[in-house]
Amino acid sequence: MISATPYGEVLQIRMSRYPDFPTGAWVCAYLVDGLLVDTGPAHTAEELVRFLHDKAVKVAVNTHFHEDHISANKFLQDAYGIDIYAHPLAIDKINKAAKLYPYQEEVWGYPVPSEVKPIGDHIDTESHRFEVIPTPGHDLDHICLFERKNGWLFTGDLYVTTKPVVCRPNDDMWQVIADLKKLRALNPRIIFPAPTHVVKDPAEKLDRLITYLEELGARIEELYSNGMSSEHIRQEIFGEEGFIAEMTQQQFSSLNLVKSFLKKHR
Numbered sequence: 001m002i003s004a005t006p007y008g009e010v011l012q013i014r015m016s017r018y019p020d021f022p023t024g025a026w027v028c029a030y031l032v033d034g035l036l037v038d039t040g041p042a043h044t045a046e047e048l049v050r051f052l053h054d055k056a057v058k059v060a061v062n063t064h065f066h067e068d069h070i071s072a073n074k075f076l077q078d079a080y081g082i083d084i085y086a087h088p089l090a091i092d093k094i095n096k097a098a099k100l101y102p103y104q105e106e107v108w109g110y111p112v113p114s115e116v117k118p119i120g121d122h123i124d125t126e127s128h129r130f131e132v133i134p135t136p137g138h139d140l141d142h143i144c145l146f147e148r149k150n151g152w153l154f155t156g157d158l159y160v161t162t163k164p165v166v167c168r169p170n171d172d173m174w175q176v177i178a179d180l181k182k183l184r185a186l187n188p189r190i191i192f193p194a195p196t197h198v199v200k201d202p203a204e205k206l207d208r209l210i211t212y213l214e215e216l217g218a219r220i221e222e223l224y225s226n227g228m229s230s231e232h233i234r235q236e237i238f239g240e241e242g243f244i245a246e247m248t249q250q251q252f253s254s255l256n257l258v259k260s261f262l263k264k265h266r
């Protein structure tokens with residue numbers, strides 16, 4: 001299912017196979033001035049193509065290679081002949097058959113491989129310039145897009161909540177903190193995230209998130225230096241894993257979050 005909400009010139013396009021599912025089963029693309037930021041999951045790819053038939057989409061960008069951000073690429077290229085850009089490190093991954101966990105296949109579906117072009121340091125539309133901000137904390141190929149005149153910041157999967165308690169194995173939380181500080185310094189007026197609602201008070205939310213993560217990281221480091229194992233630290237801070245960890249075959253877990261802060265010790 002697709003639903004759309006305008007935020008001024010920016011159209012949020014929310015996509016989900018399971019719209020009634022409480023959390024984590026929907027993702028957003030954004031359309032602004034002919035630029036589509038992310039193309040969503042496979043299960044809604046054909047619906048997205050139909051939705052965009054009268055929207056004059058001219059070009060697309062993938063914020064990173066994950067399957068819920070790239071999977072309408074091939075359909076959009078076939079239907080509208082558009083160019084799609086991504087970070088150079090994402091190109092091969094997007095053009096290769098993906099290997100997904102069962103939950104990913106169920107919720108998002110398998111992407112059809114597609115050919116995308118390496119993005120430079122900005123992308124221009126008719127009326128706007130979008131600066132490319134490398135933000136490798138979520139994955140090495142992750143980028144954000146910033147439109148300076150209006151303060152629009154498109155954050156892909158970098159921003160989810162002000163108090164995350166789980167993450168994926170590849171997340172690097174110290175790098176995420178550095179990325180968030182870089183975004184905060186841009187002074188965005190509004191944040192358009194992929195996995196959650198539009199953020200209209202970005203300074204306050206980013207400050208809270210950065211403080212939370214820095215304090216969490218310091219606590220984890222301290223417990224580790226006292227000789228605690230990652231599992232023990234997870235138990236001490238977060239308790240037992242919740243149902244998200246079980247549902248995602250431990251791809252989103254509190255243990256991953258603890259380990260992410262301790263990567264440099266391995």
Ligand SMILES: [Zn+2]
Pocket residue numbers: 064066138157
């Ligand atoms: Zn992602």
